Amino acid sequence: AQSVTQLDSQVPVFEEAPVELRCNYSSSVSVYLFWYVQYPNQGLQLLLKYLSGSTLVESINGFEAEFNKSQTSFHLRKPSVHISDTAEYFCAVGFSGGYNKLIFGAGTRLAVHP
Amino acid sequence: DAMVIQNPRYQVTQFGKPVTLSCSQTLNHNVMYWYQQKSSQAPKLLFHYYDKDFNNEADTPDNFQSRRPNTSFCFLDIRSPGLGDAAMYLCATSRPQGTASTDTQYFGPGTRLTVL
Numbered sequence A: 001a002q003s004v005t006q007l008d009s010q011v012p013v014f015e016e017a018p019v020e021l022r023c024n025y026s027s028s029v030s031v032y033l034f035w036y037v038q039y040p041n042q043g044l045q046l047l048l049k050y051l052s053g054s055t056l057v058e059s060i061n062g063f064e065a066e067f068n069k070s071q072t073s074f075h076l077r078k079p080s081v082h083i084s085d086t087a088e089y090f091c092a093v094g095f096s097g098g099y100n101k102l103i104f105g106a107g108t109r110l111a112v113h114p
Numbered sequence B: 001d002a003m004v005i006q007n008p009r010y011q012v013t014q015f016g017k018p019v020t021l022s023c024s025q026t027l028n029h030n031v032m033y034w035y036q037q038k039s040s041q042a043p044k045l046l047f048h049y050y051d052k053d054f055n056n057e058a059d060t061p062d063n064f065q066s067r068r069p070n071t072s073f074c075f076l077d078i079r080s081p082g083l084g085d086a087a088m089y090l091c092a093t094s095r096p097q098g099t100a101s102t103d104t105q106y107f108g109p110g111t112r113l114t115v116l
Helices: none
Strands: A003-005 A010-014 A019-021 A024-026 A031-038 A044-050 A056-058 A064-068 A073-078 A087-095 A102-104 A108-113 B004-007 B010-013 B019-025 B031-037 B044-050 B053-056 B064-067 B073-078 B087-094 B111-115
Touching: A003 A087, A003 A102, A010 A019, A019 A108, A024 A073, A031 A064, A031 A073, A044 A056, A044 A064, A073 A087, B004 B087, B010 B019, B019 B031, B019 B087, B019 B111, B031 B073, B044 B064, B073 B087
Parallel strands: A010 A108, B010 B111
Antiparallel strands: A003 A024, A019 A073, A031 A044, A031 A087, A056 A064, A064 A073, A087 A102, A087 A108, B004 B019, B019 B073, B031 B044, B031 B087, B044 B053, B064 B073, B087 B111
């Protein structure tokens, strides 16, 4: 069975500091990997995704994530965070033959402090 | 702007009293999903529609039903809500563009259900 583990439920960080949100998955079949972000009182929005090709994927607002097959990880990073990055971040896995199904992690709440 | 809309944003019901949550979309997407998200837990897929084709997850309780009268609307019916059904309910949509598992899902803001 497939599963997703987000190792940190909360990550506090100061503005302009780097951050890494960790995500590990378990699957016996090929996977597709996603990061979604949820700002307060809003729905989840796609931040970035890995389908194939280059293992490093980037978002338009400076986040990046690297697919590491040997470590079954898809950690999200940003070299310098802003107050506006405060949100909940969800890692999700879609899998070959999964027919539209995503398995989500429990989320990591990123709190950026001035 | 094209979007996914959920009504109401907050719903309070009594134990055992049927309740219906609504989702509408202006994206004209084929697939609509319902997720249940309990506090500090991952969103959990209940079921989804691919056009009119209903796909129920194996572990979704019978207490949860869904209707999709047309492309734009999808409803979640909870026939006899229990205290354990209090959660955020998320609606999402997607447009298949190849391998289904690669599709981006577009989420509404959710409906928070309280059961008294």
